Amino acid sequence: METVRNSYKRLIEGNKLYSQSKQFSDPEYFKKLSLGQKPEYLWIGCSDSRVPANEVTGTHSGEIFVHRNIANVVVHTDLNLMSVVEYAVNVLGVHHVIVCGHYGCGGVRAAMGNSSYGIVDKWLRNIKDVYFKHRVELDQIADLDKRADRLTDLNVIEQVKNLAKTKIIQKAWFEKKHVEIHGWVYGLNNGLITELNVMHMENEDIEEIYRYDFTKEF
């Protein structure tokens, strides 16, 4: 019987089967992957265990560069995410950056309430700020699940905008690199992704106050 003490061993066994099956269908599989990566997409998603980027998009190793955090938040002082974005855009040359939220997100739900959970409170403050910005619309939704769903949409939209505001993305557009930023929401109940109408792909998509003028850079 599996106990907590050795439940991790299932993963090691699973890994052996994975390695064997990949090499069975293509003996060169790992040799080819080890040559390097050239992913077309950067995925910024929630850490939730039910939203694995490759699995829900039917893609494989080597296709998506991934960053995940609680409730898929883009903070421009987050050294971790900014390093990922800079590397993805400037070195890997991804053409599509996807911010993918998901309905039933515990982070979004926690941000709607008044409980204190610890360090994560500071992280969720970013989502409370999204709520406050859209409070007139959100407060009119009486059903809390529906309100959380709408906040999930709005959070993704805000994070797409936050990405576009970064110097990394603006500089890429200034240099005529083709980088599209997409906002998606994944449904835990049906496994389907909804594309939100928020795609950003040029400096004109950003509010003027946030735009950098690179001709005046010093």
Ligand code: CO
């Ligand atoms: Co989540």
